Amino acid sequence: MNPIWGPVAGGFIIAMMLVFIGIWVWAWLPRHQRAFNALASLPMEDDDAAAIALDDKP
Amino acid sequence: MTAIETYDDRVVRLFLFASAVWGIIGMLVGMYLAAELAWPFWNLDVPFLAFSKLRPDHTFGVIFAFGGSALIGTCFYVVQRTGHTRLALPRLAEFTFWGWQLICVLAMVTMPLGMTQSKEYAEPEWFVDILIAVVWVSFGAVFFATLARRRIRHIYVANWYYSAFIIAVGLLHIINNIAIPVSMTKSYPIYSGAVDAMVQWWYGHNAVAFFLTAGFLGMMYYFVPRQAQQPLWSYRFSIVNFWALISTYMWAGSHHLMYTALPDWVQSVGMAFSLVLLMPSLGSAANGLFTFNGSWHRLKEDPAAKFMVLALVFYAAATFEGSLMAVKTVNSLSHYTDWTIAHVHSGSLGWVAMITIGSLYAMAPRALGRPAMYSRKGMELHFWLHLTGTLFYVIAMWTAGVIEGTMWRATNPDGALTHSFLDSLIAIKPLYMVRWFGGVLIWLGMWVMAWNLWYTAADARKPIISPIPVPIPDPEPRQTPAPLPVQG
Ligand code: HEM
Ligand code: HEM
Numbered sequence: 168m169n170p171i172w173g174p175v176a177g178g179f180i181i182a183m184m185l186v187f188i189g190i191w192v193w194a195w196l197p198r199h200q201r202a203f204n205a206l207a208s209l210p211m212e213d214d215d216a217a218a219i220a221l222d223d224k225p
Numbered sequence: 226m227t228a229i230e231t232y233d234d235r236v237v238r239l240f241l242f243a244s245a246v247w248g249i250i251g252m253l254v255g256m257y258l259a260a261e262l263a264w265p266f267w268n269l270d271v272p273f274l275a276f277s278k279l280r281p282d283h284t285f286g287v288i289f290a291f292g293g294s295a296l297i298g299t300c301f302y303v304v305q306r307t308g309h310t311r312l313a314l315p316r317l318a319e320f321t322f323w324g325w326q327l328i329c330v331l332a333m334v335t336m337p338l339g340m341t342q343s344k345e346y347a348e349p350e351w352f353v354d355i356l357i358a359v360v361w362v363s364f365g366a367v368f369f370a371t372l373a374r375r376r377i378r379h380i381y382v383a384n385w386y387y388s389a390f391i392i393a394v395g396l397l398h399i400i401n402n403i404a405i406p407v408s409m410t411k412s413y414p415i416y417s418g419a420v421d422a423m424v425q426w427w428y429g430h431n432a433v434a435f436f437l438t439a440g441f442l443g444m445m446y447y448f449v450p451r452q453a454q455q456p457l458w459s460y461r462f463s464i465v466n467f468w469a470l471i472s473t474y475m476w477a478g479s480h481h482l483m484y485t486a487l488p489d490w491v492q493s494v495g496m497a498f499s500l501v502l503l504m505p506s507l508g509s510a511a512n513g514l515f516t517f518n519g520s521w522h523r524l525k526e527d528p529a530a531k532f533m534v535l536a537l538v539f540y541a542a543a544t545f546e547g548s549l550m551a552v553k554t555v556n557s558l559s560h561y562t563d564w565t566i567a568h569v570h571s572g573s574l575g576w577v578a579m580i581t582i583g584s585l586y587a588m589a590p591r592a593l594g595r596p597a598m599y600s601r602k603g604m605e606l607h608f609w610l611h612l613t614g615t616l617f618y619v620i621a622m623w624t625a626g627v628i629e630g631t632m633w634r635a636t637n638p639d640g641a642l643t644h645s646f647l648d649s650l651i652a653i654k655p656l657y658m659v660r661w662f663g664g665v666l667i668w669l670g671m672w673v674m675a676w677n678l679w680y681t682a683a684d685a686r687k688p689i690i691s692p693i694p695v696p697i698p699d700p701e702p703r704q705t706p707a708p709l710p711v712q713g
Contacts, residue, residue, distance in 0.1 A: 183472075190468050194461035202379055207456035209381055210447050212696070213306050213591065 230711040231692035232305045233312040234592045238685060239322045240298025241589060244291055244581070245675045247329065251286025252671055256664040258283055263657040273337035281336045281348040287573065288346065288436065290329040295581045296440045297321065297364055300387045302588055303447045304368055307384060308375025309695055310709065318367045324360035328353060340410045344425050346432050347401050351412040354402040361398065365391045374709055376697065382463045386443035389471050393435035401428035419486045423479065430478035437572065439471065441580050442509055445537070448584040449513045452530045453523065458515035462508060470505035473498050480551035483560060492553070499551030506544035513537040528604035532583030535612060539575025543568060558634070563653065564626025567619045574615040574667065582611065582674060589681055594690030599680035603673050610670035617663030625653040625660075 193199075261267045261276045268275050305312055312318055332349040335341075341348040349357070368391060372384060401424055404412040416424050450457045457463060479487055479495030514537050517523075523530045546568050550559050559565060586604055590597050598604060632652065635643040684690055697711065 187469065190465055194464045199461070203460040204456070206379055206381055207450070207460040209307055209377075210383075210449075210451035211454055211456065213451055 228711040230695040236318045244294035247290035254283040259661040278337045307381035313370035383443045383447040390440035426481040427478040434474035466505045466508040483556040510541035529586035536579035543572035558630040562626040562629040563622040567622035571619045603677040607670045607673045614663040614666030621656040621659040625656040
């Protein structure tokens, strides 16, 4: 293999690591917190939770 | 405001029904195959009942017909609820349904007759493949058009997974199936040799990754918080896991080709990426399980929640096992043995089927206009049948796999093999019977679900369902973008 691939692969790995860390940082930015909290509760809207099945005793 | 917009669940109901039916058919074939392996006379000398001819009907039937119908149906359900909007392009959605069913029937009829490309999980011939591409694009169009008209600014994480599932599966399907037809029923792939093998397992592995994992994670990220009645444990963590998962999975395919003619470094890349996959896999499993924190008591009352929790446990177990099997030394023992089959079914019966069943139980009453499922006892019975059956299945196949692996590699001091292949078959025969029995329990469970859904659908059959209104907030002054007009 051409020796140039070594530094290219190394550079790419470092770039990907930075992107990975960047995503963590982005996700934990305080300004997203409100929106994320609202989103986390979104699925709970769709429910009349009380009953699970019709043969349950009330 | 007088006009009311409602969710469009018609196609959702059709997919729900189709999924239950295909589940029964696909698993019946699995049961039959298991019986053939235990008692070979079951091929009855009928050509299309031979194990090799019938096997693709099982894999296609459970993955694409059962799993696919459940995925598309829940996807249409979830994208409406998480975007506060009605399904876009309803006619195309209806086409997606009938198109997908036609594909499943065509594939399941032609494959046992011998019309096959002999590529695992991509067996159907070129005319079915073209149809799949068309229907898949229409599915994507409906999904993304609905997403585009959402009333909530952010795109909920489940939709990210569904998007990845749609885009990646379309890409994989088209690239892996490029072929030159030589007649109505026969075509040859444009790839050959090691390249063909690599393309095939890039496809095969990512079918696992984006069909059996990303798609069902979409289901999980919506239905688990809903059923736990708790917000998702960590929304931020789900974002990190999403990007880590989709950027890693694509590179792991070569772990299916260890010790083959593939260049050695390509095998090592597959192994390395498989180990990295531990993070997003266990991350999503943990996120789902921790979401139940504070509502573990619901497990006692709610069989749907039980299915989901067990699904997450199996997901963690199967992915952990997968990363282990991708280590070359472990693979040298496990490859070609029933250990792989155990891994496949702890993933598919444990994770895929359980999250599907749990989500169907969660979604069905809502989509069918009923306050709840018809029978909890039925759900409870299904849960225990499915869980016991799955445990019988995977424990038997793990044991069989290790027996095979160790018997095949044993050598005498003079270098000759200690055991013949036949010896190993005789040794595991009882375990094949146990696996068949597990399959029977699982299959009976599917009938219980079908019965339960049938009675839950009483109103739908009449048809007297009152559609569910979309919660539309009052428009703010000078809102940008302008609020969507009410539809439907
Ligand atoms: C991090 C996650 C995973 C990794 C690293 C992984 C790894 C592996 C490995 C190494 C094999 C064996 C290849 C061989 O020796 O032939 C395999 C086979 C398989 N796995 Fe996984 N696995 C993972 C998750 C899953 C999940 C969640 C499912 C599904 C529901 C699944 C379904 C399959 C299937 C269907 C095969 C058999 C392919 C075939 O030979 O036909 N895997 N996996
Ligand atoms: C009643 C339940 C089931 C039974 C009895 C069953 C049985 C079987 C049998 C006997 C095989 C062939 C194994 C071999 O070649 O040695 C098989 C393969 C397979 N099954 Fe199932 N199955 C069941 C459910 C499922 C489900 C629900 C899924 C997916 C969602 C699934 C996915 C697969 C896959 C991907 C393979 C191919 C594995 C490979 O090539 O490594 N099965 N099954």
